[in-house]
Amino acid sequence: ETGVTQSPTHLIKTRGQQVTLRCSSQSGHNTVSWYQQALGQGPQFIFQYYREEENGRGNFPPRFSGLQFPNYSSELNVNALELDDSALYLCASSSQRGTSTDTQYFGPGTRLTVL
Amino acid sequence: AQSVTQLDSHVSVSEGTPVLLRCNYSSSYSPSLFWYVQHPNKGLQLLLKYTSAATLVKGINGFEAEFKKSETSFHLTKPSAHMSDAAEYFCVVRGWVGNDMRFGAGTRLTVKP
Numbered sequence: 001e002t003g004v005t006q007s008p009t010h011l012i013k014t015r016g017q018q019v020t021l022r023c024s025s026q027s028g029h030n031t032v033s034w035y036q037q038a039l040g041q042g043p044q045f046i047f048q049y050y051r052e053e054e055n056g057r058g059n060f061p062p063r064f065s066g067l068q069f070p071n072y073s074s075e076l077n078v079n080a081l082e083l084d085d086s087a088l089y090l091c092a093s094s095s096q097r098g099t100s101t102d103t104q105y106f107g108p109g110t111r112l113t114v115l
Numbered sequence: 116a117q118s119v120t121q122l123d124s125h126v127s128v129s130e131g132t133p134v135l136l137r138c139n140y141s142s143s144y145s146p147s148l149f150w151y152v153q154h155p156n157k158g159l160q161l162l163l164k165y166t167s168a169a170t171l172v173k174g175i176n177g178f179e180a181e182f183k184k185s186e187t188s189f190h191l192t193k194p195s196a197h198m199s200d201a202a203e204y205f206c207v208v209r210g211w212v213g214n215d216m217r218f219g220a221g222t223r224l225t226v227k228p
Binding site: 009031035040043045056058089092102103104105106107109 | 138
């Protein structure tokens with residue numbers, strides 16, 4: 001069974017640029033969630049995708065957007081990068097969307113640095 | 116709204132001694148609660164979860180947690196710490212309806228030889 005994978009591992013961008021992060025969900029999972037983890041803090045929920053539709057969103061501006069593909073892999077896009085966007089971006093997949101027993105399995109993350 | 120508070124930002128123990136990481140929760144519904152561990156430069160790994168079955172939950176690597184509704188707590192324990200337990204630990208709450216997992220700020224566990 002293949003776990004959740006993310007690419008790239010590290011990324012350096014400058015303010016104002018755009019970035020795309022990628023995530024492959026665990027085999028058999030149809031739901032992908034994205035989180036932002038700033039240094040020294042817990043992860044913050046960005047949004048979730050279920051069967052190619054956005055299924056919920058945290059308190060992040062519209063310049064954070066996403067996609068989910070038919071194979072359930074996903075992308076996180078961030079436009080007009082700001083310095084505060086520097087963080088570890090985590091992707092998690094699960095198979096029981098939005099239920100109380102939904103267990104999310106996390107990838108290793110992408111470290112984004114904005115200069 | 117649901118939230119968790121991890122009462123200690125840093126806990127230091129000696130190898131072979133017990134571990135206690137404290138978490139209090141707030142939830143409008145009967146909550147689902149999780150503990151995740153994050154080793155340096157690694158993703159989050161699920162340790163255990165509570166979903167309204169048994170109040171004492173056993174997880175991986177000898178960890179367990181007890182759900183106490185009267186105290187709104189979900190503390191994580193381990194009888195004997197190992198050097199490999201050194202990591203960041205996160206308490207997480209989910210509501211009955213929804214897809215938003217709320218993480219605590221984390222507790223860094225240091226294990227001294």
